[in-house]
Structure formats: structure tokens, C-alpha cells
Amino acid sequence: MKQRRDARISALLKVEAGRVDHWLEMCCIEAEGRFPQRLLASMRYSLLAGGKRLRPLLCLLGSRLFGGSDENVRPMALALEMLHTASLIHDDLPSMDNDDMRRGKATNHVVFGEGMALLAGDSLLVWSFQEIAEKLQRDDLPHHRVLKALAYFAAAVGPAGVCGGQVYDSDPLSQGEGLDFVRRIATDKTARLIQAALVCGALIAGAEGTPLASLERYGLHLGLTFQIVDDILDVIGDRGELGKSVGKDEAQGKKTFAALLGIEGARQAAEEETEKAVSALGLFGDEAGDLRDLALWLRDRSR
């Protein structure tokens, strides 16, 4: 049962990641001659460095759950990966986490210099909004859905979302205490973008009301599961396998689930979040099989 589930999710991730990689490659090819050459090289370096493409996949799954076509939601899916990549580039900068390895390669600023990495991040950030606004102006797609998705996406990544979470994660003068604060960081820094991936896909497909709210709840708990597992892997993971530095959280004194609850306590927390995620899918029945299995697969990464 678990083996079949894992195999199915691994295959899904692999196939969709391949499609997303191809689409991102096409975007970069279209940009040739329009963006400064070195800037595009720097953006492409991080954008096409691999990665699970989890957020685009969630966007596609959120859309499919409401009968949406992959075609309609593609720019949104790519925007999520552009934005995510931008946040990674900026997080790795010397003035932030000062990290030298990411997705198994030297980080952007190590290769292209700090100034270029700053601008590559800014560029990917703006490009994500441009991709949505330009490509989804089509007449056969209700424009109010696109605006709603845009607003949701922006709220999730701005100062009350990813950017704010980075502040709580890194600014010594913006610290709180206890599990509530660790949840605050994880929610803003990580869960809100994962949630936005699902919700924005669903919004473009026309979702609203209770089903949309259920998916939103699933997204929050899936995102928290993801961050808890990430915290655990930073302690017990393998640098080569993860493709990024490990043990950095402890070295930097970061407030993580693993630091606060210990490995077993964090696993328990991941278990609880996964249960909440799966239970939020109740009203979708079998239609949400992939989303349910994905949550279980994510949880099991920490074992």
C-alpha cells in the first residue's frame, strides 16, 4: 500500500517536474535578447537548477480538482516557481543566510556576484507577476479570476507572507518565543506560498465557497508539514542527497520545530499537521487522491 503510494507520487512528481522544467526552459528561451545576457544567465542558473517543482505541481493539482485545464493555469504555475526561486536567491545572500550551496550547486551570488544575485532575485520576482498578468489576459478566461489569483499570490509572498516570514526567521530584533512563534515563521515563510499554489490554481479554475476554503485549509497544513519535515532533514539529512547545506539551522540558532520539540516531537507535529491536511480533503472524496497521497509522502520524507 505505502510502497505503491510512494511509487505513484514519485512518478507524478517526476513527470510534472519534467513538464515544468520544459516550460521554464521555454520562458528563458523567449527572454533571450530581451533581458540583459548576464542577467538572464543568472536567472536561468537558479531557475533551471532542478528542484522538485512542488509549487507548480500543487497549482496544477488545485486547478484539476475544480476541472481546470493545465493550459489555463500554466503561467500561474511557472510564476510560483519563479517567485520561489527569487526567494531562495535572496535568502542565500551574505546579508541573509549566507549559504554557498543550493540544489547541489554553488549559490547564485557565489557564481554571479552579490549585485547580480540581488537583481536576478528582483527580476524573477517581477517576472512572476508579469507572467500571470501578460499570459492570462486571454478573453476566454474570466479576468476577475486572474485578478483574484494575483491578489492572493501577492498577499502570500509579500510583507504579511514570505517576506515577513523571512524577517521573523532572520532578524534578531523581531524574535518571539515558543511554539506559536515557530509556527508563525513556518506559516509565513513556507506554508503561505504552498497554500497559494493550490488556491491560485483553484481560483483560476473557478473555485469558490466551501470547497475553496477546504483546499485552503489543506494547503496551510500541507505547508506546515513541509516546513516541519524540512527542519528535521536539516538535522538528520544528508548534504549530498538534499543538495543543500545541513546543520545550518542549529549553527545559526534558528528557531525550528526540531530545535523546540526534538526530532521525535517534530515528527509527531508533522503527523498531526498531515492528519489535518488529509481531513480537510474529506469533501472531495477520491478526486483528491493525489493530494492526500502527496501529504503522506511529504510526511514520510522525515523517516
Add this chain to the structure above:
Amino acid sequence: MKQRRDARISALLKVEAGRVDHWLEMCCIEAEGRFPQRLLASMRYSLLAGGKRLRPLLCLLGSRLFGGSDENVRPMALALEMLHTASLIHDDLPSMDNDDMRRGKATNHVVFGEGMALLAGDSLLVWSFQEIAEKLQRDDLPHHRVLKALAYFAAAVGPAGVCGGQVYDSDPLSQGEGLDFVRRIATDKTARLIQAALVCGALIAGAEGTPLASLERYGLHLGLTFQIVDDILDVIGDRGELGKSVGKDEAQGKKTFAALLGIEGARQAAEEETEKAVSALGLFGDEAGDLRDLALWLRDRSR
């Protein structure tokens, strides 16, 4: 004649800057409790540091030219100033221009640290898109106009616009030669956002076709005038009066109109750009009086 014109434009700038300041202040008050406290303090510090509020003014004027209401276009006008402020914060960072004074105050990273300045810039950047997408979702405003304005705005500030211009301005490995290259930098780094301010205001007011294209042309030449004058003022200006460092372009070996053409040559270039800007307004007649006078006023700042 010139005196009356200058007095009128100064009064217009002063009145509208006051309104924009008030609106931005309200945005920051609304954000209290939603954004991390220190992050909001850092964003507010730069956002409310004064400045001419030229881009919001141009957005309002672009909208009024096509009969649009200030109310409808206000989020777009504020977004332009948020984005502009974000670009200033990032430009001043040590890994970019390493500047310590801006608008008569210490730069953001000097006061709040490099990490916070990076995130304040990112946050203002995202907030600008959020402001447009959230506030302009209203049912009485055609959504396709908002999407068009969003796409135009994003294109102007992304890797083929402001971000790309910064690369040409600062990356030693992305340099070109001669007047064409100086125009390239000025167009991407400065003129495209000024142009976007006018065009996005006009788009939301429903502009299209030849009148829109004329305003777009005006915006390009106004933006180039602005940059040429800025280059001149960096050489002949007064630090106290300008509120920012002077003589930095030469010290950093920047490729500017003043460096390439000399002060008199640059003044001549500004004159030519101003003429092109004013001539693009021909079809609007007296309706475009403010825009015409603004171009002349901008040109005369370098005298």
C-alpha cells in the same frame, strides 16, 4: 511666462505630493499589525522619506487626460511610488551603489541593516502588485484594463526594464559603448517607469489606440529628459539641496550623458528630448497643458 509656468508646476507638484504622502501614510497605518513591526518601520522609513512623488503625479495626469477619476487610479499611483522606493533601497545597498544618503536621510541599510533593507525592498516590490490587484478588483472597473496596466507595469520594472537597466548601469561584464548604450541604460533604468506611470494611469481610464501611443511616446522622452537632467545635477548639483550624494557617477566611472557629452552637450540632449516629448502631446491640445509644462520644468532643473 516661464515664471508663471514654473510657479504653476511647483504648486501642482506640492499639492499632489501632499495627497500622495497622505495616501501612503494611510497604507502604512492599515498595514500595522499585519506586517512584522520592524519590517514595516523599515518600509515606512523609505516610503515616507519625501521625494517629489513624480511617478504618482504622472499616473494621475495620465488618467485625467482620458477623463479618469483620481479615485480609480489611486492604487496604481501608490504602487508606482512603492516600486520606485523599492528600487532605490536596493540600488543603495553595499553590493550595488553603496550609497549612504538618500532624500536627505541615511539610506535604509545604514539605519536598519543590510538584511532588513533587502527584505524591505522585496516587500515594497510585492506590495506594489498587491495594491493594484487587491484594490482594483472592483466591479465598476473593467478588469481587463487593470490586467493590461499590471502587465505594462511589470514589463517596465522587470528584467527588460528597471532591473535590466540596473544591470547595464552596474555590472562590469554587461557594458556597451557610446551614446546608444547610455540611452539604453537611461531608457530601461529610468524612462520606462516614468512612461509606465503615464500609460498605466491612462489604461485604467480606458485609453487606447493613437492617443495612448502618443502619451507613451511623451513618457519615453520625458523619462530620458529626467535622466539626462539627473546626470547633469550629479555633476553640478548641491548635496544639501538634492538630498543625496553628488559626484558619485564620476567617482564610480558610470556611463552618463554628462560624462559622454559634457554639461553643455547633455543640456542640448535634454532640450531635444523635451522637444520630442512636447511634440508628442500635439493631438491633445490644451488638455495636456500640465504635461507640457511639466516637461519644460523638468528640463529647466539643469540650468
